[in-house]
Amino acid sequence: SPDNVNVIHLKRMVYPKPETLKPPRTNVLSVSPWLAPIVWEGNFNIDILNELFRQENVRIGLTVFAIKKYIRFLKTFIETAEKFFMVGYPVNYYIFTDLVSNVTNFNMTVGPRKQLIFLEVPSYKRWQDVTMRRMQMIRDFTKQRFASEVDYLVCVDVDMRFQDHVGVEILSDVFGTLHPAFFVKGRDKFTFERRPESQAYIPEDEGDFYYAGGYFGGKVEEVYKLTNHCHHAMLTDKANNIEAIWHDESYLNNYFLYYKKPTKILSPEYLWNERDGTAFYLRKRRLISLHKNADEVRN
Ligand code: UDP
Ligand code: MN
Secondary structure (H helix, E strand, O other): OOOOOOOOOOOOOOOOOOOOOOOOOOOOOOEOOOOOEEEOOOOOOHHHHHHHHHHOOOOEEEEEEEOHHHHHHHHHHHHHHHHHEOOOOOEEEEEEEOOHHHHHOOOOOOOOOEEEEEEEOOOOOOHHHHHHOHHHHHHHHHHHHHHHHOOEEEEEOOOEEEOOOEOHHHOOOEEEEEOOOOOOOOHHHOOOEOOOOOOOEOOOOOOOOOEOOOEEEEEHHHHHHHHHHHHHHHHHHHHOOOOOOOOHHHHHHHHHHHOOOOOEEEOHHHOEEHHHOOOOOOOOOOEEEOOOOHHHHHO
């Protein structure tokens, strides 16, 4: 092979031919107007994707924040991730917490090539600041250590339970996730920041999708750009005495609209609310957002 070119050779694989006139999914949108795939069960062959990503020796970091009372969600989160998240791949679980000694005695054990890494970070009084400051903290650790330890980062909320496969099909330069409460709704129902004074502002006649703040990721370098941008937007707003309506989620939606459209979009299979039962177009419910008493757990 030519010098300095990394040639990969896929093994022989036998699988059904993709049928140009028979799309596997007909009742859901499978591609965005800028040609980013929307990931739904049926649209991908995991064996092919595994073959591709294994050639890259891909390493994945899963970031999660368990601050103050939210440490109560951590055990289930990790235990279910062990069963369903990136099975067979090296995974670093990066657990940001305000008191490491509170969580290291959970006696959580993880499988081969999986690592629990606890990162002690400051806590904030207001829950809004706890969720918003995740951007800053992810950004800071991206430069400090993630860049040398993993190839991709997956950044999620902790109040969740995995209950079906989540694998390399989600990986791409930058990915966002359709918020389960908004993907069938019109733009006028999206809860974007509507005040023009805010850095998160999106007018009524713009917006592609409403993305969830609790599930994004991509290559480490792209996550750096995303989190750095969102953190600066928040600081600018703070200096002007304004806070976007849905905090980090609002800045993220602005970023995905105006700065970097996601190169892959995760369907609501990847983020579904516990209380919403199921829906005909959902063949899998992979990650479930747990019902919680928000007032109690945030205060
Ligand atoms: N969080 C935390 N401690 C707090 C508040 C929030 O660790 O006191 C983190 C936690 O990871 C949580 C995320 O911030 O999942 C987002 O907050 P929350 O889940 O309450 O937001 P929601 O999903 O209800 O919009
Ligand atoms: Mn949450």
